[in-house]
Protein backbone atom coordinates (compact mmCIF):
# COMPACT_ATOMS: atom_id res chain seq x y z
CA UNK A 1 0.00 0.00 0.00
CA UNK A 2 1.27 3.49 -0.82
CA UNK A 3 2.05 5.68 2.15
CA UNK A 4 0.63 9.20 1.91
CA UNK A 5 3.37 11.73 1.22
CA UNK A 6 2.81 13.43 4.58
CA UNK A 7 3.84 10.21 6.33
CA UNK A 8 7.44 10.45 5.13
CA UNK A 9 7.97 14.16 5.57
CA UNK A 10 8.49 13.89 9.35
CA UNK A 11 10.97 10.99 9.10
CA UNK A 12 14.59 11.65 9.85
CA UNK A 13 17.46 10.77 7.53
CA UNK A 14 19.24 7.60 8.55
CA UNK A 15 21.90 7.80 5.85
CA UNK A 16 23.19 11.07 4.43
CA UNK A 17 25.30 10.80 1.28
CA UNK A 18 27.03 13.87 -0.11
CA UNK A 19 29.18 14.29 -3.19
CA UNK A 20 29.72 10.55 -3.65
CA UNK A 21 31.91 9.62 -6.60
CA UNK A 22 32.92 6.10 -7.57
CA UNK A 23 35.63 5.15 -10.04
CA UNK A 24 36.45 1.63 -11.25
CA UNK A 25 40.00 2.32 -12.42
CA UNK A 26 39.34 5.15 -14.91
CA UNK A 27 35.60 4.47 -15.35
CA UNK A 28 33.75 7.23 -13.50
CA UNK A 29 30.72 5.12 -12.58
CA UNK A 30 29.00 7.38 -10.03
CA UNK A 31 29.06 11.16 -10.30
CA UNK A 32 28.55 13.48 -7.36
CA UNK A 33 25.59 11.73 -5.77
CA UNK A 34 23.95 13.41 -2.77
CA UNK A 35 20.81 12.04 -1.14
CA UNK A 36 19.23 11.33 2.23
CA UNK A 37 17.89 7.85 2.94
CA UNK A 38 15.01 8.16 5.38
CA UNK A 39 14.22 6.05 8.41
CA UNK A 40 11.23 3.68 8.22
CA UNK A 41 10.88 4.22 4.51
CA UNK A 42 11.47 2.05 1.48
CA UNK A 43 13.58 3.86 -1.10
CA UNK A 44 13.77 2.41 -4.62
CA UNK A 45 16.79 2.95 -6.89
CA UNK A 46 15.71 2.74 -10.52
CA UNK A 47 17.34 3.45 -13.87
CA UNK A 48 18.71 1.76 -16.99
CA UNK A 49 21.27 -1.02 -16.84
CA UNK A 50 24.75 0.20 -15.93
CA UNK A 51 23.58 3.56 -14.54
CA UNK A 52 25.19 2.97 -11.14
CA UNK A 53 22.32 1.77 -8.92
CA UNK A 54 24.17 -1.24 -7.51
CA UNK A 55 27.41 0.72 -7.26
CA UNK A 56 25.72 3.32 -5.08
CA UNK A 57 23.92 0.66 -3.02
CA UNK A 58 27.26 -1.06 -2.36
CA UNK A 59 28.75 2.26 -1.19
CA UNK A 60 26.20 2.38 1.60
CA UNK A 61 27.69 -0.56 3.50
CA UNK A 62 31.19 -0.44 2.05
CA UNK A 63 30.78 -3.54 -0.09
CA UNK A 64 32.88 -1.74 -2.70
CA UNK A 65 35.84 -2.17 -0.31
CA UNK A 66 35.99 -5.73 -1.66
CA UNK A 67 36.39 -4.53 -5.28
CA UNK A 68 40.08 -3.84 -5.87
CA UNK A 69 39.55 -1.39 -8.75
CA UNK A 70 36.88 0.67 -6.93
CA UNK A 71 37.65 4.10 -5.44
CA UNK A 72 34.98 5.91 -3.44
CA UNK A 73 35.05 9.66 -2.72
CA UNK A 74 32.61 11.90 -0.86
CA UNK A 75 30.88 11.42 2.45
CA UNK A 76 28.35 8.88 3.70
CA UNK A 77 27.02 9.26 7.23
CA UNK A 78 24.97 6.71 9.16
CA UNK A 79 23.20 8.48 12.01
CA UNK A 80 25.75 11.26 11.67
CA UNK A 81 28.80 8.95 11.76
CA UNK A 82 31.15 8.76 8.76
CA UNK A 83 31.03 5.12 7.64
CA UNK A 84 34.35 5.50 5.76
CA UNK A 85 36.18 6.68 8.89
CA UNK A 86 39.27 4.50 9.42
CA UNK A 87 38.04 3.55 12.90
CA UNK A 88 34.85 1.98 11.49
CA UNK A 89 35.07 -1.81 11.20
CA UNK A 90 33.30 -2.80 7.93
CA UNK A 91 32.15 -6.09 9.48
CA UNK A 92 30.43 -4.24 12.34
CA UNK A 93 29.05 -1.73 9.84
CA UNK A 94 27.48 -4.52 7.76
CA UNK A 95 25.70 -5.81 10.87
CA UNK A 96 24.05 -2.37 11.10
CA UNK A 97 23.47 -2.05 7.35
CA UNK A 98 22.47 -5.53 6.19
CA UNK A 99 22.35 -6.68 2.59
CA UNK A 100 20.24 -9.09 0.58
CA UNK A 101 21.48 -10.06 -2.87
CA UNK A 102 19.90 -10.80 -6.22
CA UNK A 103 20.35 -14.56 -5.97
CA UNK A 104 19.46 -16.15 -2.63
CA UNK A 105 22.79 -17.19 -1.11
CA UNK A 106 22.21 -19.14 2.10
CA UNK A 107 25.32 -20.60 3.74
CA UNK A 108 25.74 -24.38 3.35
CA UNK A 109 24.52 -24.76 6.93
CA UNK A 110 21.27 -25.54 8.71
CA UNK A 111 18.38 -23.08 8.66
CA UNK A 112 19.09 -22.34 12.33
CA UNK A 113 22.80 -21.75 11.79
CA UNK A 114 22.19 -19.46 8.83
CA UNK A 115 20.28 -17.09 11.10
CA UNK A 116 22.45 -17.66 14.19
CA UNK A 117 25.70 -16.96 12.30
CA UNK A 118 25.66 -13.14 12.60
CA UNK A 119 24.50 -13.00 16.24
CA UNK A 120 27.23 -15.55 17.11
CA UNK A 121 30.11 -13.66 15.48
CA UNK A 122 28.91 -10.36 16.93
CA UNK A 123 28.33 -11.86 20.40
CA UNK A 124 24.69 -10.79 20.52
CA UNK A 125 23.46 -13.74 22.63
CA UNK A 126 24.74 -14.73 26.07
CA UNK A 127 23.38 -18.27 25.96
CA UNK A 128 21.52 -20.81 23.84
CA UNK A 129 18.10 -19.60 24.99
CA UNK A 130 18.86 -16.04 23.86
CA UNK A 131 20.20 -17.28 20.54
CA UNK A 132 17.06 -19.41 20.04
CA UNK A 133 15.00 -16.31 20.71
CA UNK A 134 16.90 -14.23 18.13
CA UNK A 135 16.59 -17.02 15.53
CA UNK A 136 12.84 -17.35 16.11
CA UNK A 137 12.21 -13.60 16.08
CA UNK A 138 14.24 -13.13 12.91
CA UNK A 139 12.49 -15.98 11.11
CA UNK A 140 9.12 -14.59 12.20
CA UNK A 141 10.13 -11.13 10.99
CA UNK A 142 11.04 -12.68 7.63
CA UNK A 143 7.64 -14.42 7.50
CA UNK A 144 9.33 -17.84 7.37
CA UNK A 145 8.96 -19.23 10.90
CA UNK A 146 5.76 -21.21 10.34
CA UNK A 147 7.23 -22.93 7.29
CA UNK A 148 10.51 -23.97 8.92
CA UNK A 149 9.95 -24.21 12.69
CA UNK A 150 9.82 -28.04 12.58
CA UNK A 151 13.00 -28.43 10.51
CA UNK A 152 15.46 -25.87 11.81
CA UNK A 153 18.32 -28.35 11.51
CA UNK A 154 17.63 -29.03 7.81
CA UNK A 155 19.99 -27.38 5.30
CA UNK A 156 19.03 -23.84 4.22
CA UNK A 157 19.95 -24.73 0.66
CA UNK A 158 17.10 -27.31 0.60
CA UNK A 159 14.42 -24.61 0.77
CA UNK A 160 12.60 -23.22 -2.27
CA UNK A 161 14.05 -20.10 -3.92
CA UNK A 162 11.51 -17.81 -2.27
CA UNK A 163 12.07 -19.42 1.12
CA UNK A 164 15.85 -19.13 0.67
CA UNK A 165 15.48 -15.41 -0.03
CA UNK A 166 13.35 -14.98 3.11
CA UNK A 167 16.02 -16.96 5.00
CA UNK A 168 18.61 -14.48 3.74
CA UNK A 169 16.36 -11.65 4.95
CA UNK A 170 16.09 -13.38 8.36
CA UNK A 171 19.89 -13.67 8.41
CA UNK A 172 20.21 -9.95 7.65
CA UNK A 173 17.73 -8.86 10.35
CA UNK A 174 19.25 -11.19 12.98
CA UNK A 175 22.03 -8.72 13.77
CA UNK A 176 19.51 -5.95 14.50
CA UNK A 177 20.35 -3.66 11.58
CA UNK A 178 19.08 -0.12 11.13
CA UNK A 179 19.14 -0.31 7.34
CA UNK A 180 18.47 -3.17 4.90
CA UNK A 181 19.92 -2.96 1.40
CA UNK A 182 18.33 -5.19 -1.24
CA UNK A 183 19.88 -5.60 -4.67
CA UNK A 184 17.12 -6.85 -6.97
CA UNK A 185 15.93 -9.29 -4.30
CA UNK A 186 13.10 -10.75 -6.40
CA UNK A 187 14.78 -11.15 -9.77
CA UNK A 188 15.37 -14.89 -9.25
CA UNK A 189 11.90 -15.51 -7.77
CA UNK A 190 8.57 -16.57 -9.26
CA UNK A 191 5.55 -14.22 -9.03
CA UNK A 192 4.17 -15.81 -5.85
CA UNK A 193 7.51 -15.66 -4.01
CA UNK A 194 7.97 -12.11 -5.33
CA UNK A 195 4.61 -11.08 -3.87
CA UNK A 196 5.59 -12.61 -0.52
CA UNK A 197 8.92 -10.77 -0.44
CA UNK A 198 7.24 -7.51 -1.47
CA UNK A 199 4.69 -7.87 1.35
CA UNK A 200 7.58 -8.54 3.70
CA UNK A 201 9.44 -5.42 2.54
CA UNK A 202 6.37 -3.38 3.42
CA UNK A 203 6.38 -4.86 6.95
CA UNK A 204 10.12 -4.48 7.39
CA UNK A 205 10.10 -0.79 6.64
CA UNK A 206 7.97 -0.22 9.73
CA UNK A 207 11.16 -0.96 11.70
CA UNK A 208 14.00 -0.41 9.28
CA UNK A 209 15.08 1.84 6.52
CA UNK A 210 14.90 -0.32 3.36
CA UNK A 211 16.70 0.45 0.09
CA UNK A 212 15.86 -1.66 -2.95
CA UNK A 213 17.47 -1.71 -6.37
CA UNK A 214 14.93 -2.86 -8.91
CA UNK A 215 14.60 -3.15 -12.66
CA UNK A 216 10.86 -3.25 -12.32
CA UNK A 217 9.11 0.11 -12.22
CA UNK A 218 5.94 -1.70 -11.16
CA UNK A 219 7.81 -3.12 -8.20
CA UNK A 220 9.23 0.29 -7.28
CA UNK A 221 5.72 1.74 -7.42
CA UNK A 222 4.34 -1.10 -5.28
CA UNK A 223 6.91 -1.19 -2.49
CA UNK A 224 8.57 2.21 -2.16
CA UNK A 225 7.62 5.59 -0.76
CA UNK A 226 10.71 7.34 -2.15
CA UNK A 227 12.37 6.77 -5.52
CA UNK A 228 15.78 7.76 -6.84
CA UNK A 229 16.27 7.69 -10.61
CA UNK A 230 19.84 7.17 -11.85
CA UNK A 231 21.11 7.74 -15.39
CA UNK A 232 24.69 7.43 -16.68
CA UNK A 233 26.11 7.60 -13.15
CA UNK A 234 24.06 10.63 -12.12
CA UNK A 235 21.29 10.76 -9.57
CA UNK A 236 18.87 12.62 -11.83
CA UNK A 237 15.85 12.85 -9.61
CA UNK A 238 14.79 11.85 -6.10
CA UNK A 239 11.35 12.30 -4.62
CA UNK A 240 8.10 10.75 -3.51
CA UNK A 241 7.48 7.63 -5.55
CA UNK A 242 4.05 8.81 -6.57
CA UNK A 243 5.46 12.12 -7.83
CA UNK A 244 8.34 10.47 -9.71
CA UNK A 245 5.92 8.18 -11.55
CA UNK A 246 3.15 10.68 -12.20
CA UNK A 247 4.89 14.03 -12.44
CA UNK A 248 8.64 13.65 -13.02
CA UNK A 249 10.54 16.93 -13.06
CA UNK A 250 13.41 15.87 -15.34
CA UNK A 251 12.88 14.87 -19.01
CA UNK A 252 15.29 11.92 -18.53
CA UNK A 253 13.10 10.52 -15.76
CA UNK A 254 10.03 10.98 -17.92
CA UNK A 255 11.69 9.21 -20.85
CA UNK A 256 12.61 6.28 -18.63
CA UNK A 257 9.26 5.82 -16.95
CA UNK A 258 7.42 6.09 -20.25
CA UNK A 259 9.75 3.50 -21.76
CA UNK A 260 11.65 5.76 -24.18
CA UNK A 261 15.04 5.02 -22.57
CA UNK A 262 16.11 1.92 -20.75
Ligand SMILES: Nc1ncnc2c1ncn2[C@@H]1O[C@H](COP(=O)(O)OP(=O)(O)OP(=O)(O)O)[C@@H](O)[C@H]1O
Pocket residue numbers: 024027029047048049050051052053054055056067069
Ligand atom coordinates in the same frame (compact mmCIF):
# COMPACT_ATOMS: atom_id res chain seq x y z
N1 LIG B 1 33.03 -4.70 -9.98
C1 LIG B 1 33.13 -3.84 -10.99
N2 LIG B 1 34.31 -3.63 -11.62
C2 LIG B 1 34.41 -2.74 -12.64
N3 LIG B 1 33.38 -2.01 -13.11
C3 LIG B 1 32.18 -2.17 -12.53
C4 LIG B 1 32.00 -3.08 -11.44
N4 LIG B 1 30.69 -3.02 -11.05
C5 LIG B 1 30.11 -2.10 -11.86
N5 LIG B 1 30.99 -1.59 -12.74
C6 LIG B 1 30.71 -0.56 -13.77
O1 LIG B 1 30.10 0.56 -13.13
C7 LIG B 1 29.02 1.06 -13.93
C8 LIG B 1 27.74 1.01 -13.10
O2 LIG B 1 27.41 -0.36 -12.89
P1 LIG B 1 26.30 -0.83 -11.83
O3 LIG B 1 26.35 -2.32 -11.76
O4 LIG B 1 26.44 -0.07 -10.59
O5 LIG B 1 24.97 -0.36 -12.57
P2 LIG B 1 23.48 -0.81 -12.35
O6 LIG B 1 22.66 0.39 -12.59
O7 LIG B 1 23.32 -1.49 -11.03
O8 LIG B 1 23.29 -1.85 -13.52
P3 LIG B 1 22.37 -3.14 -13.62
O9 LIG B 1 20.97 -2.63 -13.55
O10 LIG B 1 22.69 -3.71 -14.97
O11 LIG B 1 22.72 -4.05 -12.49
C9 LIG B 1 29.00 0.23 -15.19
O12 LIG B 1 29.76 0.93 -16.16
C10 LIG B 1 29.70 -1.05 -14.79
O13 LIG B 1 30.33 -1.64 -15.89
